[in-house]
Amino acid sequence: MVEGLVSTEKARGPEGGFVGRQVRWALRKPMNLEKLALAVQRVSGVGLLVYLFFHLFVTGSVTSGREGWDGVMGMLSNPLAHIGEVLVVAGATFHGVNGVRVMLLELTALVGKPVRPDYPYKVQSLGKGQQSILWTATIMAGLAMIAGIVILWGL
Amino acid sequence: MRESTLQLINYVMILALLVTLVLHLAMQAFLGVSGYEEALAYDTAVARYREPLSASLLTILLVAATYHGVWGLRNVLLGVRAGPAWGRAVTGVTLVLGIVMLGWGVRTIVLAFAGA
Numbered sequence: 001m002v003e004g005l006v007s008t009e010k011a012r013g014p015e016g017g018f019v020g021r022q023v024r025w026a027l028r029k030p031m032n033l034e035k036l037a038l039a040v041q042r043v044s045g046v047g048l049l050v051y052l053f054f055h056l057f058v059t060g061s062v063t064s065g066r067e068g069w070d071g072v073m074g075m076l077s078n079p080l081a082h083i084g085e086v087l088v089v090a091g092a093t094f095h096g097v098n099g100v101r102v103m104l105l106e107l108t109a110l111v112g113k114p115v116r117p118d119y120p121y122k123v124q125s126l127g128k129g130q131q132s133i134l135w136t137a138t139i140m141a142g143l144a145m146i147a148g149i150v151i152l153w154g155l
Numbered sequence: 156m157r158e159s160t161l162q163l164i165n166y167v168m169i170l171a172l173l174v175t176l177v178l179h180l181a182m183q184a185f186l187g188v189s190g191y192e193e194a195l196a197y198d199t200a201v202a203r204y205r206e207p208l209s210a211s212l213l214t215i216l217l218v219a220a221t222y223h224g225v226w227g228l229r230n231v232l233l234g235v236r237a238g239p240a241w242g243r244a245v246t247g248v249t250l251v252l253g254i255v256m257l258g259w260g261v262r263t264i265v266l267a268f269a270g271a
Binding site for chain 2: 018042045046048049052056057059060062066069073092096099107151152
């Protein structure tokens, strides 16, 4: 009779917290632009939601009259808030353009035709069309960031 | 409601968000406003809420951004852990967050439009 190997240890899940796992997953080799894009899309999405939440309460001060509005605007006219605004502009631009790529991927034939996975394996989902949209998103986010800096600091 | 229906609504919201966000930013940046300082002035902000077309645009933007944001957050949180209890908790929390954001935003638009 062959004795079976039975482990008495509890099965271990992936190490680290959710954020650590996501970072390791996004940066794990082989590097994949699509994985990085998804990670940035998620981070920018959560960041934009946090911004929207506070933006609603900031703009809500318009109902408390001129004093209330000017008080809140005065509180937000500092370099740290401006840096946040520039990040929001860049994040929103990337999120928007990359989001269009994801929508096209889900709703059109942009994903490409399936082929047999022969060694050495190549990422087949990120075709030229998608790559160009992804790079456009990155470039546009950079340009939006520059525009934001010019508007906020008048450089 | 089925997940596929919610996702379809999300697509519609994304399209509405893209259009209204571009218009919203354009109105802050160059359409009828001469600069950043003027865009943040109290009179400009109040005028934005009192103008029916602009107030309608803000309402559509609010609904679209809140739905898309809360739906996205729900998807991210559902990826953290598995299980029906976690799923229900995430759905509940994101639903409450969405209602709070929507409620506060609509309150601002209505009060500012009515001239409070």
